[in-house]
Amino acid sequence: MLENLEKIKAQFKEELNGVNMKDEIERIRVAFLGKKGLVTEALKDLRNLDVEAKKVAGQQVNLLKDEIEKAIVEFQKTLEEREYQKEIANTERYDFSIPSDVTVGTLHPITIVQSQIEDIFKTMGFIIEDGLEIQTEFNNFEGVNIPKNHPARDMTDTYYLENGQLLKTHTSAAQNTIMRKYGAPKPGEPLKVLFPGRCFRNENIDASHENTFFQLEGMMIGDDISISNLIYFMKVLLSEVFERDVKVRLRPGFFPFVEPGFELDINCAICGGSGCPTCKHSGWLELLPCGMIHPNVLRLGGIDPDKYTGFAFGLGLTRLAMMKYNIKDIRLFNSGNLKQLRQFTI
Ligand SMILES: [Zn+2]
Numbered sequence: 001m002l003e004n005l006e007k008i009k010a011q012f013k014e015e016l017n018g019v020n021m022k023d024e025i026e027r028i029r030v031a032f033l034g035k036k037g038l039v040t041e042a043l044k045d046l047r048n049l050d051v052e053a054k055k056v057a058g059q060q061v062n063l064l065k066d067e068i069e070k071a072i073v074e075f076q077k078t079l080e081e082r083e084y085q086k087e088i089a090n091t092e093r094y095d096f097s098i099p100s101d102v103t104v105g106t107l108h109p110i111t112i113v114q115s116q117i118e119d120i121f122k123t124m125g126f127i128i129e130d131g132l133e134i135q136t137e138f139n140n141f142e143g144v145n146i147p148k149n150h151p152a153r154d155m156t157d158t159y160y161l162e163n164g165q166l167l168k169t170h171t172s173a174a175q176n177t178i179m180r181k182y183g184a185p186k187p188g189e190p191l192k193v194l195f196p197g198r199c200f201r202n203e204n205i206d207a208s209h210e211n212t213f214f215q216l217e218g219m220m221i222g223d224d225i226s227i228s229n230l231i232y233f234m235k236v237l238l239s240e241v242f243e244r245d246v247k248v249r250l251r252p253g254f255f256p257f258v259e260p261g262f263e264l265d266i267n268c269a270i271c272g273g274s275g276c277p278t279c280k281h282s283g284w285l286e287l288l289p290c291g292m293i294h295p296n297v298l299r300l301g302g303i304d305p306d307k308y309t310g311f312a313f314g315l316g317l318t319r320l321a322m323m324k325y326n327i328k329d330i331r332l333f334n335s336g337n338l339k340q341l342r343q344f345t346i
Helices: 002-017 022-033 038-048 051-090 109-123 151-155 171-182 227-242 295-300 317-325
Strands: 191-200 212-222 248-252 258-267 284-293 309-316
Touching: 002 022, 002 038, 002 051, 022 038, 022 051, 038 051, 109 191, 109 212, 109 227, 109 317, 171 191, 171 212, 171 295, 171 309, 212 227, 212 317, 227 248, 227 258, 227 284, 227 309, 227 317, 284 295, 284 317, 309 317
Parallel strands: none
Antiparallel strands: 191 212, 212 309, 248 258, 258 284, 284 309
């Protein structure tokens, strides 16, 4: 009997070693542990033995049964692991020959205009800063010379948070933070910063008014900055954006954060300056406010207005994108209408 068990054990080992596939294991399990399996038969044979021999042999058969069961489970794991490794080794991670049906996204028209302007200014040595969208009342108003009770506050109603902060109404809200971050410029090395951003106003929405829009602001501060610097940078910028030689003119304009302040107009591209309905027969289109930074704003930013001067300009990015692509309705930009938004390219 015990001899027979040894034989069964040896046979099992031999058969198991020859196994390469997972499903062959099941065959072996049936052959040894199944209803008519060798181990099952050996258990049945126990009944022919006397009590003592049965006890000894019974233990051995059960031990063998456990051993075979365990070995099968172990071997199954080993095979699974082996097959998994083989699968990994044979898998090509990326098959570049499969045709792709993934739709590639496109840039939003405002993103296109923004990065175009950023590129222009970067070549002229400007740093790009990213102002926060949630701002303190100070940064949005007092810091740019709009004290409480100033009429400009009524014109710029916005969304307030419960903690008293607000969604910024203009990119100028970043001026104070930027001045404090970089400090007074070194002689001959003016501070040149461009800061685009999303702005908010509590507006009734129509074809030309949105509660969410984009601006892009720039400033240059140094020991010898004048209006002619401002005009130069504006001409370069606008000629690049509109891809033509742009003429500009300045008209006096009032904005609390600049002194003197200007409205910058560009010559009308449609009529070339002779007058048409688009430019209301003036030959000029109003484009952006700009001016020399108000001494109060410099002082609040920690820069001595007796030593330094600077210019600032604010560009309506949304408005510029409308002009560049001839988009009539401002609501398109936030509409999520992909069919329309996808048609713009650089
Ligand atoms: Zn015109």
